[in-house]
Amino acid sequence: MTCREFIEFLMEYLDGQLPAEQRSVFDAHLEECPTCVEYLKSYQQSVELCRAACECSADEPPPEAPEQLVQAVLAARRGQMSDE
Secondary structure, eight states: OOHHHHHHHHHHHHTTOSOHHHHHHHHHHHHHOHHHHHHHHHHHHHHHHHHHHHHSOTTSOOTTSOHHHHHHHHHHHHHHHHHO
């Protein structure tokens, strides 16, 4: 398996939908490729962050959001509303 193939199967792998034979090839690639191991970790973190963001109320930012980011988003939303 190449790194490009690894990326193509990544979502199926994480969802547990990869057939056993492909999963064993996928796992073998992970054992040999530290770059893909890091990519997998980063991808998993991104998925977790997105899921956490979706759990938040649309009107209330997550508690760990920096205040400067919150203000920037609110300013951008106000700008969009005045354009409509």
